[in-house]
Amino acid sequence: TMRVGVLGATGYAGQELVRLLRRHEEVAELVLSSSSVAGQGYEEVYPHWNGQNIGILQDEDVPDLDVLFCALPHGLTASRARGFLDRKIKVIDLGADFRLNSAQVYEEWYKLKHPDVDLLGQAVYGLPELYREKIKGQSLIANPGCYPTATLLALVPLLKEQLLQTEMLVIDAKSGVSGAGRGVSLGNHFSEVNENFKAYGVASHRHTPEIEQELSRAAGQPLTVSFTPHLVPMTRGMLITIYAKVKEGINEADLRNCWLKHYASEQFVHLLPQGTWPQTKFSSGSNHAFLQLTVDRRTGNAVIVSTIDNLMKGAAGQAVQNMNLVVGWPEELGLSGTALWP
Amino acid sequence: TMRVGVLGATGYAGQELVRLLRRHEEVAELVLSSSSVAGQGYEEVYPHWNGQNIGILQDEDVPDLDVLFCALPHGLTASRARGFLDRKIKVIDLGADFRLNSAQVYEEWYKLKHPDVDLLGQAVYGLPELYREKIKGQSLIANPGCYPTATLLALVPLLKEQLLQTEMLVIDAKSGVSGAGRGVSLGNHFSEVNENFKAYGVASHRHTPEIEQELSRAAGQPLTVSFTPHLVPMTRGMLITIYAKVKEGINEADLRNCWLKHYASEQFVHLLPQGTWPQTKFSSGSNHAFLQLTVDRRTGNAVIVSTIDNLMKGAAGQAVQNMNLVVGWPEELGLSGTALWP
């Protein structure tokens, strides 16, 4: 058993980590910290934790740990990661600081000089279904963004096998509001979001370069995508609709078989039966991803749909999955269970 | 002033028509009918109409009228329209029976032999901003579908001016649940829809041929589209995200200017200021449509967003607009007012 910490434990991803880690069989001790509410009890911030007596440490006071999850705004983890690694603490970063290979691309999209460029080469992109072997035993994991996770699970196998044209890849994404975190703003004010639907970050969302980096790697050549996120008036869940032309001679069965082959032994990725399309609620509260596709005979375009829970497979759940891989536990430890329905 | 009727007055589009027609200055008498609840008072079906003493006639008993709105399942209007026209009743069909020029395409998508093929040539596609002059004074109007309305307002001017490539047109559509009508089903059961988001009718939705017919007409050549509707956990509203490659040498300003030119004098179509993206709530309860676009420099793709209220500009509001044109009243009569906010 091990001692595990969470920096940024009171944000939504942080709280979800706490929920998962508290029921994780191998986590003997859990240490939480926060810059804003240090010194308080966790149940003062989240009253549904009543009676559990969990304290919140100062963000700066990270004790000796086996694994540390960082759920912080971008920039904050990169400037401190080296110190943690030097203390032999394995770092799983839920933020964006180590996802992009290129410091220049990071700077361009995050408007911030990367605080520790040298560490970039040491970080592993933590999408277990794609990079499992690379993740095992590593010390610095870049937990993928939610949109990239849902997108890459659908597209990477198909691009690797050269089944899709890449000239015009359209990724139309829809997310629940919890993805925007716990910070208040007019854009997340109930009366402005409820019974409302909108696109945001059009042609400018920061997950774009992350998606392109990984899709380019899969395709073996640089590509760009049209990525448009939308805000759905619901709290949890994420669904991605992808459009791509199939390559000459490729049909629906080819695409399906490619997924089947890649995901046959995956416990968190589900290819639904033909005709059953993913719904975000299928994943709610669980680490499962659901996939479906068709090739429209009239247009020759593949239409591909992927869904995850943005806070689980899209954040905290995947982070725990990465911890399990890093430490050498069974990958599903602390992550069992289906969605909460309805 | 005139005498106006509504067939199918107790569905959602029917009720919205009643709401609009009751406040329409030139509608002197309003006659409602329904096959299911004839003989009842309207307030027995909709208690919020309390005290207004509106009766519901048998569907079969259509009295002499100036204008008749038909908000019926497909197939039912086409088999009766000729009779109404013979009685000099102008017919505005909110259903699909007269939207497609080709009886064969109708049969293919609606799995129904068209009941009156000869009338197809007589019907006018009632999208006022595109076909205003053709609509005026006509007797048989095919009120467009909700998805086609939002899509065509965005795309038709751009295709007419040959600004977009048409090889891969992606139309990713999102609608509130009221579009599915008042008929109960598991798919519209609150606990199954709430906090949930899904695609449906993938590569098979019946609005596809309607969209393709009108876009082909605009482009001057046959084209197909990838059209995927999604269900948003909200009651009203519709938002369409469109992806297309721009033609060589065309930039964002060209597209914007095209819209500006076409819609400068339209009171129900709004091109939002650069950077302000449409939200469905902007249209809620009103007949207004809102548009925005950008050209992503990195991909060269235009991203175009359009929003309407599916029951207003997408159904009843547009139907009243058509009535005004057909009869010769000011087009906005009975349709003034902005959205209900928040």
Added chain:
Amino acid sequence: TMRVGVLGATGYAGQELVRLLRRHEEVAELVLSSSSVAGQGYEEVYPHWNGQNIGILQDEDVPDLDVLFCALPHGLTASRARGFLDRKIKVIDLGADFRLNSAQVYEEWYKLKHPDVDLLGQAVYGLPELYREKIKGQSLIANPGCYPTATLLALVPLLKEQLLQTEMLVIDAKSGVSGAGRGVSLGNHFSEVNENFKAYGVASHRHTPEIEQELSRAAGQPLTVSFTPHLVPMTRGMLITIYAKVKEGINEADLRNCWLKHYASEQFVHLLPQGTWPQTKFSSGSNHAFLQLTVDRRTGNAVIVSTIDNLMKGAAGQAVQNMNLVVGWPEELGLSGTALWP
């Protein structure tokens, strides 16, 4: 026709006023002001007002007007009202400054010394269905709170006729989130409110003394109430459930007849048919109130339900109704129309 102004025009009640006043036949000119966004166009704040070219003045620069609506935080209107009245501007205050007769009670609940105690005696409590004759022609109207409006419409006639015991009056109230206004806070953050229901302000809500003042006046003796507001995960609407013992010998028909008598000629108050219980959506976007009651034979308690749209009959709609009374126009001017459904 007249010249009308709105102070605090960018809050939710302010925006609703603008929506109503723009379609009001007798409002020739509409002047908006705001302390926070003066100088901007109204459509910069609310893009769905696109194309209407409405400017926002400095809050301090109130020009000569016939009627001024004040939708400001408490305290701000009272300190300026005298100046407006001296300029012969009729003032309709949507805030709390003139609702309580007693400056002491005001101070106790609002923790603020009343800025102009002498004006209290001049103000009329603007609930038209109860105080119509007193409102007509007056210059300073205290527009009631939303909870009081829904409560008083239900209870005042019954208490006036001495049909209910007043020893234990329970008022269990439920409101949509828009009642909390446009100011952002964690308590109105989408992800914290959605799929959630809670009580708030238990035994301490500021509408309590307002309700008690008016119920005491109706009953002819001082009384207290148990008033508990709750927050419903929806934007608009308010429903009040009231429990009271009936007086000896009084039955359901007596209560019903009392309402019938008081509200027979009211166009905005609807007693629903027996067995049909109010739903908040019956009022959505309209100025209508809906009532129902029963007397539970087993307990002898009356259960009374009342619903209004909190922003309409609970704020802006009633304010316009008051303006019409004050100025001498037909009471329903600018307020016609049923709810938006669904």
Added chain:
Amino acid sequence: TMRVGVLGATGYAGQELVRLLRRHEEVAELVLSSSSVAGQGYEEVYPHWNGQNIGILQDEDVPDLDVLFCALPHGLTASRARGFLDRKIKVIDLGADFRLNSAQVYEEWYKLKHPDVDLLGQAVYGLPELYREKIKGQSLIANPGCYPTATLLALVPLLKEQLLQTEMLVIDAKSGVSGAGRGVSLGNHFSEVNENFKAYGVASHRHTPEIEQELSRAAGQPLTVSFTPHLVPMTRGMLITIYAKVKEGINEADLRNCWLKHYASEQFVHLLPQGTWPQTKFSSGSNHAFLQLTVDRRTGNAVIVSTIDNLMKGAAGQAVQNMNLVVGWPEELGLSGTALWP
């Protein structure tokens, strides 16, 4: 380990049972049955169970089991329970058949002659926090209704200790829509429920006699309650607001101490810190109940709030808790974990 079955496994409570039992450490084998979809795979009904290969048996074919959960419409369990008991199967009934001690009261409220009156005396009312010792080892458990559970947890200790007057007990209850089950109806149609709030079953809901039976037992004398349920536009959760006069000389601290004493060692019942009021989301997906109260000095009334997840502590969670007691396992087995937040 044991073999456990669920009758009615495809309703919402049934599905929640399946979710809980699949992760229950001591349930070695799980048998599902249903009258409507027997022969299908569970994942055909609920696609999020993809890949788990759970079959659904005919409802009639109940194999030998240790424990059987019955989640059936009322009347169906009572007519079959004796047969199960004779086979030494312990029966936990999530329906209403064994909750009421009196067959006559059952008949009056459920309009059905009780199918096996003799069994009534054998059944134990399964609210563990109140009747733990009686439940242990029993064979026939009547799992309480959701509204009664939330109400009784709050009131029974206070009535037992004679702290409240019982002359006028008001129970104003609010529930998410999932409590109405999976059967479709206009009343649960998304567009009719969403953005809407209403009372239902006023003075006639079937949980009334169940609540009165148990409160009378606690108070030591017959009493009646004013119980009004309301429908909240959300899927899960239930909150009860209770009003009662305190007895002469009793204050808030007395009530609080009574709860503290009764619930000090309960792991599923939480008395929140003063000033923190329960929210339904605190319980979402968990078996926890949260309580709060105050005594309003002005009225002398206690205001008491209680919240649970209607499908967990209000149905399936409590049923598993009962199974654990009946079989002799630790009470919390399979029920650990806090709410899903947000």
